[in-house]
Structures are given as structure tokens and as C-alpha cells.
Amino acid sequence: MKEQKGQEMKRLSLKDVARMAGVAPSTVSFVLNGKARQMRISEELAEKVMAVVKKTGYQPHSVAVNLRTGQSKTLGLMVESISGSFFAALARVIESEADRYGYHIVYCSTENNATKGGELIKMLSRQQVDGYLITPAAGMEKDIQQLIAHKRPLVLMDSYFPDVAAPHVLIDNFGGVKQGMEHLIDRGSKQIGFVTVDMNLVQMQERMKGYKETLRSHNIPVKNKLILELPYDGDKEASVRKIRQFIQTNKGLDALFFATNYLGILGLECIAGLGLKIPDDLAMVCFDDHDIFRLYPPGITVVQQPIDDIAKTAMQLLMNQLDKSQRALRKTKLELPGKFIKRGSS
Amino acid sequence: MKEQKGQEMKRLSLKDVARMAGVAPSTVSFVLNGKARQMRISEELAEKVMAVVKKTGYQPHSVAVNLRTGQSKTLGLMVESISGSFFAALARVIESEADRYGYHIVYCSTENNATKGGELIKMLSRQQVDGYLITPAAGMEKDIQQLIAHKRPLVLMDSYFPDVAAPHVLIDNFGGVKQGMEHLIDRGSKQIGFVTVDMNLVQMQERMKGYKETLRSHNIPVKNKLILELPYDGDKEASVRKIRQFIQTNKGLDALFFATNYLGILGLECIAGLGLKIPDDLAMVCFDDHDIFRLYPPGITVVQQPIDDIAKTAMQLLMNQLDKSQRALRKTKLELPGKFIKRGSS
DNA sequence: AGGCTGCGATAAATCGATTTAGCTAAAGGT
DNA sequence: ACCTTTAGCTAAATCGATTTATCGCAGCCT
The missing domain is CATH 1.10.260.40 (lambda repressor-like DNA-binding domains)
Known part of the structure; x- marks a missing residue:
């Protein structure tokens, strides 16, 4: 009417x-x-x-407001791939947090490709987003550095670049792995293998460091034979083959630590394929939880990422930067503790 | 320099x-x-x-362009929850498709709440999105109707409202269930249970219809005892209990058809909890695939949604509407065939 | 009476583009 | 020589808000 x-x-x-x-x-x-x-x-x-x-x-008319005030009330969220469970969960929390603060989200995925990431940043800045929430891919340092140089409000999540002074929030990778490793050692595992991915990002390096240092601190020698570093090229078949071979060649192996949930899932496939029993033949702990790990019998022990905290903290950090009254607190580095969840696999 | x-x-x-x-x-x-x-x-x-x-x-300056031309080159994507695997996968494809057409995506989740959905639509229209891609929640008919009345370019996905003439694209729910059911019947299952969710959306009704009519067409009586309709309230614990009870009370039960992957996953938990063997004690087929179903031994037979096709087709339909030269083709209804994937569970 | 202050509201500039209408000079027509 | 085209480019209006600078008027002071 x-x-x-x-x-x-x-x-x-x-x-x-x-x-x-x-x-x-x-x-x-x-x-x-x-x-x-x-x-x-x-x-x-x-x-x-x-x-x-x-x-x-x-x-x-928000576009007119935006033009006049220079505030789009929109944030750019860039993840590796929205279909990854970690990123999807992150996106979900970020969205609702953004909403609380009166912001909208434009999201995009890098597909782990630095070039695409760079273009997307350009796209976002052309779209006049007020701030950036980014889970960076390897090779994006230049792009991030440029955002910083242009004084763009920005928070990195899940990873960061040691040489770039950008605020970032992520899980305590080192501590998380350490927790899982000590659990394995405590339960009596002697030969613990480490399956990781060859990605030039700090979080993977930290996880590796967590593996090695925990062993050392328990006076267990670190053997390179027990470390499998897979290429990050998305070739599932090849990775599965390599993991299987890795398990077969390491005779005394009695536990495996997977550095990502993606790897853990591949690992499950191999272990099932080889007819091994978890945890009797092989114990298993995985970094980063996944639905599957809850369900797959007998349940896979994991170090769970504090996704809610990461998202909320990142948002907080970004809002601080957007609040012109209190600029200046760049260089915020936050490492949040992961949650160790023991299940049947260890 | x-x-x-x-x-x-x-x-x-x-x-x-x-x-x-x-x-x-x-x-x-x-x-x-x-x-x-x-x-x-x-x-x-x-x-x-x-x-x-x-x-x-x-x-x-895209905001200025937007103000002057009235085109934001932005589409609103509204899903039930971005952290659901189906929706995340959908979002991923939509994003890359949108990119191909030179559009950006603002996304948001209804969390299956019609009120929130309505508000989000308002938010999107205030944001001047050029078009809407929506997986509607029950109760959003009014909102959709209004968009139509305002001649907004719009495509529904995954579901639709029979009374609202909106273009939509989704899997052939009836045909998909039928395929799965005939497979179960062929393999000799006699007492096939159906676990579904009490959601007032057309896709669930179609799945139910698929169950009943396939049985009838094979001259198998439809027994209400074999149908379990769970409330959609997100109470996992309660659902698990009900499914367990359902399995226990139906003695001759030899197969279960789950109407959604969420239910299937709960089902797995119950079946494992009861110590039943798949497929010997109980065969299983699930509508809508999930990572878990590939991996969970012995692999769960599913009807997989053609996510790529749905996304691409929806995008196509939306672009047609945005192309002013050829307006008018409202009322497009597309049902794409699902893909039956036989695994070890049947 | 003239100048100053404070109140209540507005006119006009501005953000950065697009688009319509118009202007100038050269070419063409008769 | 005069009028009409046309080519080549620009001035100015416009989109829909925000914000700064004013404006008129009433009251107060001296």
C-alpha cells in the first residue's frame, strides 16, 4: 500500500x-x-x-555515502580457498564479527597463488575496502609490504612474513606441535615420523621446529629419514603414493605426526590402504582438526586451531586500526594457543 | 620510484x-x-x-563509477552457512565464475534463519548489489517475492518456493533419491529406512517423494515406521539418540537412506556406536557427498550434487538477467542430474 | 543606534566519475 | 559571400550523500 x-x-x-x-x-x-x-x-x-x-x-544510498566519506564499510577477506574447512570456518566467524561492527565482507580466494593474490588485492583496493583480512600465500610479501606502505588497515591470519611488519594473529604453531609430540612421547612412541608440506611459509617452519626441538629436548635424535616433506602441488595421487612408501620404508615407525589436516586425511587413506591398525600398528596425531577426525574410527588425536579466537582477535586488531583515534599500533603479533584433543588414535 | x-x-x-x-x-x-x-x-x-x-x-574510482552508473559490479551471495561443505564448494565456484564476468561477491550466511535472511537481503540491497544468488531458508518467500516485485536480478539455488516464480537451479532431488533407492533395491535390501529432516523446503519434500515413489513402483509397501523425520534444530545429541533408537526399534532394517550429508554423518556415529558393520549389518546411501564418505571405511555410497554445474548455471541465469538486452526470461527452472557414486557401504 | 554574540537553519562546495548539450573552426553547398 | 554540416573537443549537469561556510534574526551591551 x-x-x-x-x-x-x-x-x-x-x-x-x-x-x-x-x-x-x-x-x-x-x-x-x-x-x-x-x-x-x-x-x-x-x-x-x-x-x-x-x-x-x-x-x-550507501554508495553515495561511501563516495563522500571515503568509508565503504566493507572489508576484504582473502583466504587460501573458501572450500577448505579451516578457511570456511574462519570466514563464518569473521562474517558475523564484521556484522557486529557494521561492516560487510567481500571475500576472495588466492588458491594459494601469489599472482592471483596480488591481483585480488588490487581488485579489493579498487573496490575501496576499508581494511584487509588476509591469509597470505607464499610469495605475497611484496603485495603485503605495499599495503603497509600505503598505510592500509590490515591483519594477516594463519601466517605472516618475518620481514614484513604487519599485524598478524595465528595459532602458536610451535607450541601446538610440541604439545602433540610430548603426548606421543609420553605414551611411549619411539619412532615418530613427521609428514609436512614444502611450503615456504612461516607456520610450516614453526611446526617443523616444534617437531625437531621437542625430540631434542627429550634427547631423542632427529632422523631425516623420519621426515617427509611433500611438494605443495595438489597432486593427491602422488602424495598418497609417497606417504605409503614412507610408511613402508621406515620399519620401526610407530607414530606419525601430520602437519596439516589435508595431509592427515591423505595419511588416513594410506594407513587404511596398508591395512594398518590405528593406534596399535601406528599412532597418529594431526595438526588442525577436521570433521573426519572426530568420526573416523577410532577418532584422530589433533591439535585444534582456535578459529573463533583467531577470527575475533583479527577483527579486533583491524577495528583498532580503523579507529583513527588510536592508529599507530602496528606490529602486533599474536600467537594463540591451540587446543590439544586426545582421541583414539594415540 | x-x-x-x-x-x-x-x-x-x-x-x-x-x-x-x-x-x-x-x-x-x-x-x-x-x-x-x-x-x-x-x-x-x-x-x-x-x-x-x-x-x-x-x-x-569504482565507487564514483558505481554512483554515476548505478552498477556496482557486485553480486550478493547468500548461503545457509559458509562453513557447510556444500555451500563452501558452491561459493568457491561462484566466486571464480563471477570473476570471469567481472563481478565481485559480497557473501553472507542466513544460518537457516528467515529473519536474518530478510535483514541480509535488505543489507545487500542497501549495498546496491546488482544481483542476488540465494540458497533460501524456509520462510523467506516473502523476501524473495519482494525482490521479484522490485524486478531485481535473482537466482535461487538448492531450493525454491513453488508459489514464487523465481528462476532457480538445483539438483534433481527426486531423481537422485530414486537412483539411490533403486540401487539399494537391486542389491537386495528389503527394509529400507529413510532418515530426513523436518524442514519446510521443497527439496526435502522431493527427496521424500523419491523415497516413497520408488518403493511403490517396485511394489514395496511404504511403512511410516521406517521413516524418521528429525527436527531441524541443530541439537546434535538429540538427533544421534533418535537415530540410534530408530535403528534399534526397527528390527528387520537392512539399509538406510539419509536425506542429507549432515544426517549421514550423524548416522555413521550411531552405527559405529551400535557396533554394526557396514554394509553387512546395514547398508547405507546418503544424499549429498562429503569428504568423510570417501574415506570412512568402507566408503559411503552417495548421490553427489553437481555443484559445478549448479554454480555455473546459476551464474549464467543471473548474467542473462543483468544483460538488459534480453530481460524477460524469468521463471527458468532447472533441475540438474545428481551423480550416483557407489562405494563400499552398499 | 550601532556593533557583537549566539541561535537555527540553509546554500553551496565536494567526493570522482559519466553523459548530455554545446561550442568552435573548418569544410561543403549554392 | 552566406548558410549549413560536420568533425573534434569541452563545459556543465548529474548521481546522492556530507560538510563547511554563511545568512538572517533576536537579544545584549555600551
């Missing part, structure tokens, strides 16, 4: 509201933005304006 | 480019938008402009 008069009914503009209320556009703007008092608009007039606004259901 | 002169270096505007090239802003605009010929700008001048554009790396 109110919307469709003619047929194409142009959207109501602030000017229209002003005309209907019999005031100037600026007055409407002040009232709507809570600057009525400051601009000393009388109560009376303010109410008249609000009445028209309510009656018409006027909503400001 | 070129970017940072002063310190706050305002972004280059079209006007700046014009000044540098010694021409009028309008000229630059024409050249950049391929209207040079039409506006009879000389080759010579056009080249001069392009030279400046290249040298400076000028990029138009």
Missing part, C-alpha cells in the same frame, strides 16, 4: 525527504547522523524530519 | 589525468570507456591520453 505507485519508482533520496519535510537536505543529513544537537537543530524540526524518514522508510 | 612523493599522496583522479594530458575530463572518460570513436576523439589525442593513463597507472 505504499511502495508501488507508478512502475519504476525511483529510489527515495535525501533530497526527497528534505522536500517532504519542508527543510534543507543538510538538515536531514544532520538529523540522520546524530549531529542535530551539534548543529543546533531544534528538537521540533528534528522530530519532523524523523517522522518523514520513518513514514517513508528512507535508507541512505 | 614513482608512487611516494609527499606522504599522503591522494589517489589519482580522472581530473588529474585530464590535466596531465592537457585535455578535458570528459575526453579521458570517453577514451577509457571505448567511446572515443563514437565521440569522434582523434586517434592522436586518444593515444596521448592512454599514454598518461599507462604511465600513471590510473585506475578509476
Whole structure:
């Protein structure tokens, strides 16, 4: 009974509201933005304006607001691949957090490709996003550095570059692996293998360090034979073959630590294929949880990432930067503890 | 060597480019938008402009363009929950498709809440998205209807409302279930149970219909005892209990068809908990694939959704609507065949 | 009475593009 | 020589808001 008069009914503009209320556009703007008092608009007039606004259901044209204020109220979220469970879960929390702060999300996936990542950053900046939430791919340091140089509000998640002073929040990779490793050692595993991926990112290096140092601190020698570093090229078949071979050639192997859930899942396939029993023939711990690990009998022990905390903290950090009053706190580095969850596999 | 002169270096505007090239802003605009010929700008001048554009790396301010042209080059993608595997996979394909067409995605999740969905639609329209890609939650018919009434380009995915003439693309739910059921019947299952969820959406009704009609067409009586309809309230514990009870009370049960992958996963938990062997004690088929089903021994037979096709087709449909030249083809209904994948569970 | 202050509201500039209408000079027609 | 085209380019309006600078008027002071 109110919307469709003619047929194409142009959207109501602030000017229209002003005309209907019999005031100037600026007055409407002040009232709507809570600057009525400051601009000393009388109560009376303010109410008249609000009445028209309510009656018409006027909503400001956000693009126009954006152009004028330079604030898009939009954040760019860049993940490796939205279909990965970790990233999807992250995205979910980020979205709802952003909503709480009155921001929208434009998301995009790098597919672990630095070139694509770089282009996406350009795309996002062309889109005038107010801030960036990025899980960086290897090789994106230049792009990140540039964002910093341009003083763009930015938070990295899941990884970071040691040479680039960007705020970042991620799990304590070293500590997480250490926790899992000590558990394996405590339960009596003697020959613990480590399956990781050859990716030039700090989180993988930290996990590796966690593996080696925990062994050393228990006076267990680190043998290179027990470390399998797979190429990150997405060739599942080849990886499965290599893991199988790795298990077969290491005779005394009694436990495996997988550095990512993706690897852990491949590992499960191999172990099942070889007819080995978990945990009797081979114990297993995996970094980063996954639905499968809860269900796959007998349940896989994992170090779970604190996804909620990561997302919320990252958001907080970003909001701090967006809050012009308190710029300056760059270089924030946050490592959140992972959660060790013991299941049947160890 | 070129970017940072002063310190706050305002972004280059079209006007700046014009000044540098010694021409009028309008000229630059024409050249950049391929209207040079039409506006009879000389080759010579056009080249001069392009030279400046290249040298400076000028990029138009998309918000300004958006305001002037009314095109945001942004699409709204609304899914039930981005962390669901089906939706995440869908989002992934949609993103890359959108990119191909030069569009960006603003995404948001309904969390299966019609109220939230309605608000999100408002949010998206305030954001001036050019089109909507929606997997609707129950109860959103009014909102969808309104979008249609406002002639908004729109495509529904995964579900639709029989009473609302909106273009939609989804799997052939009936046919998919039928395929799975016939497989179970062929392999000799006599008492096939059906576990579904009480959601008032057409796809669930179609799946139920698929179950019942396939039985009838094979002259097998449909027994209500063999149908379990769980409430959709996210209470996992309760659902697990009910499924377990369902299995225990139906003595002759030799196969289960799960109407969603979420239910299937719960089912796995129950079956494992009861110590039953798949497929010997109980065969199983699930609608909608999931990583777990590939891996969980002995592998779960599924009807896989054609996610790629759904996404690509939906995008195509949306682009058709955005292409003003050929409006009018509303009411497109597309049901794509699912892919039956036999694994060890049946 | 003239100048100053404070109040209440507005006119006009601005953000950065697109697009319509128009302007100037040269060419063509009679 | 005068009028009409046409080519080549630009001025100015516009999209829909925000924000700065004013403006008129009433009251107060001297």
C-alpha cells in the first residue's frame, strides 16, 4: 500500500525527504547522523524530519555515502580457498564479527597463488575496502609490504612474513606441535615420523621446529629419514603414493605426526590402504582438526586451531586500526594457543 | 620510484589525468570507456591520453563509477552457512565464475534463519548489489517475492518456493533419491529406512517423494515406521539418540537412506556406536557427498550434487538477467542430474 | 543606534566519475 | 559571400550523500 505507485519508482533520496519535510537536505543529513544537537537543530524540526524518514522508510544510498566519506564499510577477506574447512570456518566467524561492527565482507580466494593474490588485492583496493583480512600465500610479501606502505588497515591470519611488519594473529604453531609430540612421547612412541608440506611459509617452519626441538629436548635424535616433506602441488595421487612408501620404508615407525589436516586425511587413506591398525600398528596425531577426525574410527588425536579466537582477535586488531583515534599500533603479533584433543588414535 | 612523493599522496583522479594530458575530463572518460570513436576523439589525442593513463597507472574510482552508473559490479551471495561443505564448494565456484564476468561477491550466511535472511537481503540491497544468488531458508518467500516485485536480478539455488516464480537451479532431488533407492533395491535390501529432516523446503519434500515413489513402483509397501523425520534444530545429541533408537526399534532394517550429508554423518556415529558393520549389518546411501564418505571405511555410497554445474548455471541465469538486452526470461527452472557414486557401504 | 554574540537553519562546495548539450573552426553547398 | 554540416573537443549537469561556510534574526551591551 505504499511502495508501488507508478512502475519504476525511483529510489527515495535525501533530497526527497528534505522536500517532504519542508527543510534543507543538510538538515536531514544532520538529523540522520546524530549531529542535530551539534548543529543546533531544534528538537521540533528534528522530530519532523524523523517522522518523514520513518513514514517513508528512507535508507541512505550507501554508495553515495561511501563516495563522500571515503568509508565503504566493507572489508576484504582473502583466504587460501573458501572450500577448505579451516578457511570456511574462519570466514563464518569473521562474517558475523564484521556484522557486529557494521561492516560487510567481500571475500576472495588466492588458491594459494601469489599472482592471483596480488591481483585480488588490487581488485579489493579498487573496490575501496576499508581494511584487509588476509591469509597470505607464499610469495605475497611484496603485495603485503605495499599495503603497509600505503598505510592500509590490515591483519594477516594463519601466517605472516618475518620481514614484513604487519599485524598478524595465528595459532602458536610451535607450541601446538610440541604439545602433540610430548603426548606421543609420553605414551611411549619411539619412532615418530613427521609428514609436512614444502611450503615456504612461516607456520610450516614453526611446526617443523616444534617437531625437531621437542625430540631434542627429550634427547631423542632427529632422523631425516623420519621426515617427509611433500611438494605443495595438489597432486593427491602422488602424495598418497609417497606417504605409503614412507610408511613402508621406515620399519620401526610407530607414530606419525601430520602437519596439516589435508595431509592427515591423505595419511588416513594410506594407513587404511596398508591395512594398518590405528593406534596399535601406528599412532597418529594431526595438526588442525577436521570433521573426519572426530568420526573416523577410532577418532584422530589433533591439535585444534582456535578459529573463533583467531577470527575475533583479527577483527579486533583491524577495528583498532580503523579507529583513527588510536592508529599507530602496528606490529602486533599474536600467537594463540591451540587446543590439544586426545582421541583414539594415540 | 614513482608512487611516494609527499606522504599522503591522494589517489589519482580522472581530473588529474585530464590535466596531465592537457585535455578535458570528459575526453579521458570517453577514451577509457571505448567511446572515443563514437565521440569522434582523434586517434592522436586518444593515444596521448592512454599514454598518461599507462604511465600513471590510473585506475578509476569504482565507487564514483558505481554512483554515476548505478552498477556496482557486485553480486550478493547468500548461503545457509559458509562453513557447510556444500555451500563452501558452491561459493568457491561462484566466486571464480563471477570473476570471469567481472563481478565481485559480497557473501553472507542466513544460518537457516528467515529473519536474518530478510535483514541480509535488505543489507545487500542497501549495498546496491546488482544481483542476488540465494540458497533460501524456509520462510523467506516473502523476501524473495519482494525482490521479484522490485524486478531485481535473482537466482535461487538448492531450493525454491513453488508459489514464487523465481528462476532457480538445483539438483534433481527426486531423481537422485530414486537412483539411490533403486540401487539399494537391486542389491537386495528389503527394509529400507529413510532418515530426513523436518524442514519446510521443497527439496526435502522431493527427496521424500523419491523415497516413497520408488518403493511403490517396485511394489514395496511404504511403512511410516521406517521413516524418521528429525527436527531441524541443530541439537546434535538429540538427533544421534533418535537415530540410534530408530535403528534399534526397527528390527528387520537392512539399509538406510539419509536425506542429507549432515544426517549421514550423524548416522555413521550411531552405527559405529551400535557396533554394526557396514554394509553387512546395514547398508547405507546418503544424499549429498562429503569428504568423510570417501574415506570412512568402507566408503559411503552417495548421490553427489553437481555443484559445478549448479554454480555455473546459476551464474549464467543471473548474467542473462543483468544483460538488459534480453530481460524477460524469468521463471527458468532447472533441475540438474545428481551423480550416483557407489562405494563400499552398499 | 550601532556593533557583537549566539541561535537555527540553509546554500553551496565536494567526493570522482559519466553523459548530455554545446561550442568552435573548418569544410561543403549554392 | 552566406548558410549549413560536420568533425573534434569541452563545459556543465548529474548521481546522492556530507560538510563547511554563511545568512538572517533576536537579544545584549555600551
